[in-house]
Amino acid sequence: MKKTIITVVGKDTVGIIARVCTYLAENKINILDISQTIVQGYFNMMMIVDMCRTEKHFGDIADELDKLGEEIGVIIKCQKEEIFDKMHRI
Numbered sequence: 811m812k813k814t815i816i817t818v819v820g821k822d823t824v825g826i827i828a829r830v831c832t833y834l835a836e837n838k839i840n841i842l843d844i845s846q847t848i849v850q851g852y853f854n855m856m857m858i859v860d861m862c863r864t865e866k867h868f869g870d871i872a873d874e875l876d877k878l879g880e881e882i883g884v885i886i887k888c889q890k891e892e893i894f895d896k897m898h899r900i
Contacts (some may be wrong), residue, residue, distance in 0.1 A: 812860060813859070813891035814839075815889045816857040816890075839861050851879060
């Protein structure tokens, strides 16, 4: 399993989850866990996904999600689980 952390942050609008999840499904990326909140009109979502079935390279996925974020007015970031864990150690 190749776990990746995807974060989505920005002003809340209709369809953010739908657009991101559609992209993931089209690229055979399985959502393992998802959490989202809206605080005073700002959207925040964190997903843990499994990328073992996708045929694309991690860098291509990260770039495409970045472009998708620009299209829908949010910031989308991808991090490999091991990098995320090392960055967020106490």
